Amino acid sequence: MSQSLNLENIRKDFKYLANKKQVIYLDNASTTQKPDVVLNALSDFYRYSNANVHRGAYHLSEVATAKYDQARQVAADFIHAKSSDEIVFVRGCTEAINLVASSFGQQLNAGDEVIISAMEHHANIVPWQMLSKAKGIKIRVINLTESGELDLPHYKSLLNKHTKLVSIAHISNVLGAINDVGLMIEWAHEVGAKFLVDAAQSPAHIQIDVQALDCDFLTFSAHKHYGPTGVGILYGKHSLLERMVPYQTGGSMITSVTYESSEFMSAPHKFEAGTPAYAEAYGMSQALIYLNELGINNIKQAEDDLMVYTLEKFKQSDDLILYGPKDNRIGVFSFLVKGVHAHDVATILDSQGVAIRAGHHCAMPLMHTLSVPALARASLGVYNTKSEIDQLFDGLKTVKKIFSNE
Amino acid sequence: MNELLQLYQQMIIDHGKCPRNFGELENPTHKQKGFNPLCGDQLEIFLIIDDNDVIQDVKFTGEGCAISMASASMLTELVKGNHIDKANGLVEDFNAMLVTQDVSDEAMERLGKASVLEGVKQYPSRIKCATLSWHALKNACAGEGEATTE
Numbered sequence: 001m002s003q004s005l006n007l008e009n010i011r012k013d014f015k016y017l018a019n020k021k022q023v024i025y026l027d028n029a030s031t032t033q034k035p036d037v038v039l040n041a042l043s044d045f046y047r048y049s050n051a052n053v054h055r056g057a058y059h060l061s062e063v064a065t066a067k068y069d070q071a072r073q074v075a076a077d078f079i080h081a082k083s084s085d086e087i088v089f090v091r092g093c094t095e096a097i098n099l100v101a102s103s104f105g106q107q108l109n110a111g112d113e114v115i116i117s118a119m120e121h122h123a124n125i126v127p128w129q130m131l132s133k134a135k136g137i138k139i140r141v142i143n144l145t146e147s148g149e150l151d152l153p154h155y156k157s158l159l160n161k162h163t164k165l166v167s168i169a170h171i172s173n174v175l176g177a178i179n180d181v182g183l184m185i186e187w188a189h190e191v192g193a194k195f196l197v198d199a200a201q202s203p204a205h206i207q208i209d210v211q212a213l214d215c216d217f218l219t220f221s222a223h224k225h226y227g228p229t230g231v232g233i234l235y236g237k238h239s240l241l242e243r244m245v246p247y248q249t250g251g252s253m254i255t256s257v258t259y260e261s262s263e264f265m266s267a268p269h270k271f272e273a274g275t276p277a278y279a280e281a282y283g284m285s286q287a288l289i290y291l292n293e294l295g296i297n298n299i300k301q302a303e304d305d306l307m308v309y310t311l312e313k314f315k316q317s318d319d320l321i322l323y324g325p326k327d328n329r330i331g332v333f334s335f336l337v338k339g340v341h342a343h344d345v346a347t348i349l350d351s352q353g354v355a356i357r358a359g360h361h362c363a364m365p366l367m368h369t370l371s372v373p374a375l376a377r378a379s380l381g382v383y384n385t386k387s388e389i390d391q392l393f394d395g396l397k398t399v400k401k402i403f404s405n406e
Numbered sequence: 407m408n409e410l411l412q413l414y415q416q417m418i419i420d421h422g423k424c425p426r427n428f429g430e431l432e433n434p435t436h437k438q439k440g441f442n443p444l445c446g447d448q449l450e451i452f453l454i455i456d457d458n459d460v461i462q463d464v465k466f467t468g469e470g471c472a473i474s475m476a477s478a479s480m481l482t483e484l485v486k487g488n489h490i491d492k493a494n495g496l497v498e499d500f501n502a503m504l505v506t507q508d509v510s511d512e513a514m515e516r517l518g519k520a521s522v523l524e525g526v527k528q529y530p531s532r533i534k535c536a537t538l539s540w541h542a543l544k545n546a547c548a549g550e551g552e553a554t555t556e
């Protein structure tokens with residue numbers, strides 16, 4: 001049984017909303033605010049449970065290690081992984097993709113192909129470019145349709161026996177489009193290619209089930225789903241992770257070291273060189289538990305309601321151009337005010353207490369495809385309300401007023 | 407709201423929408439691209455500098471916010487017909503107004519119309535929009551590479 005969210009209670013969990021000069025925070029695709037449970041978990045961890053993990057033969061270190069291991073299990077459960085051994089803690093989504101490009105990339109050779117799409121974040125473009133320079137692999141790019149979705153027939157035409165990896169955003173951070181990665185993964189596997197899902201935008205908004213998707217890798221950062229900065233995960237099928245060489249090397253990832261050579265631990269530990277961000281990993285697990293308690297389906301329903309409300313407002317405004325698909329999307333709204341540059345829009349909205357992002361959103365090639373220098377973007381979080389959306393549109397009226405003083 | 411109206415006053419909106427000296431120069435002696443990676447603002451400035459180091463003509467092309475376009479527009483009006491030493495001095499005045507923020511009354515006077523951009527200093531994330539074309543001009547005169555605001 002799904003129950004609806006209690007928005008009033010949720011808003012009490014986020015202290016930024018208690019500020020007198022309340023900011024209407026609509027830059028959640030960039031990073032979210034943090035609830036008290038996460039902030040308290042972090043400070044309690046550092047206050048009462050702090051010791052390096054997997055190193056000390058004393059109680060405090062065992063407590064810290066248990067929490068770190070627990071956090072791995074929470075993340076595994078959250079994405080329905082078979083085992084917590086498939087979860088590598090990393091600094092964030094960017095590092096996770098770099099890890100795969102560098103480590104899985106070792107197995108690729110000149111002439112092999114990696115497919116990405118025209119709606120990728122720089123984090124899912126540049127690592128492949130580096131690999132291309134190092135290894136001579138080819139990057140192929142899936143086009144967009146008129147309506148701003150992935151052109152699946154074009155994708156199909158790109159797949160061939162040279163395709164070794166497909167790396168695609170689950171949800172576009174610019175267009176809000178939810179890509180049908182399930183189908184895309186099936187097609188990739190038919191030609192023997194592996195599939196990486198860049199799920200940076202997913203955990204806060206939709207359910208993730210790596211076994212149902214059958215993806216080979218999946219990546220995200222904690223800070224986009226109400227967790228701390230500096231931590232995220234790489235999910236990888238265990239058999240794949242085992243076959244990959246370490247990414248960084250040093251302490252915590254070895255079983256023995258001599259001056260001549262070293263033996264590495266098995267996955268995931270062989271990918272976690274050095275002292276990890278264990279407190280942050282624990283903080284991330286508390287954010288995932290927070291999402292579980294609210295219920296990801298309840299969140300989806302509430303955010304969908306607010307999204308429909310917002311889409312309707314865009315539809316009613318002739319001088320606003322909204323990008324991205326109508327359906328299969330989340331509450332990420334990239335738009336232009338006709339005749340006004342996105343930065344001017346953001347500055348004027350800011351003066352009305354509305355925080356949105358303006359710029360290329362780390363997706364310059366997509367900006368090129370859309371033929372825009374920059375876009376304004378409002379993106380929803382679990383705490384946003386209809387009245388905040390109303391204030392966004394009031395702010396946009398001020399933008400128009402200032403720019404239409406002929 | 408008042409600060410905002412100072413930032414987006416009539417003259418800035420006007421120059422932003424209808425920039426002066428907009429377009430390419432056919433036979434520039436100097437040209438320079440400027441790029442603000444944070445915003446995606448980009449422009450190119452074209453100059454004809456004669457043997458006596460006087461800026462005979464100046465134009466620019468590009469895309470950007472009202473602040474960057476208005477600023478470039480006002481810059482071209484200001485430096486046209488001036489010796490490059492004077493133009494460089496104006497760039498320093500402009501930086502004093504927005505970057506170091508210790509500008510003298512005389513410098514504000516020298517900046518003329520462009521002094522209306524002083525309001526930008528209240529918006530740290532926008533200062534680079536305003537200074538982009540001035541950086542580009544300075545580099546063009548010095549014959550240096552692409553200007554960025556980084």
Ligand SMILES: Cc1ncc(COP(=O)(O)O)c(C=O)c1O
Binds near residue numbers: 029095121123200
């Ligand atoms: C789709 C997508 N991929 C990757 C990233 C990179 O995430 P991070 O900067 O947390 O490493 C982002 C963040 O904006 C994103 O939206």
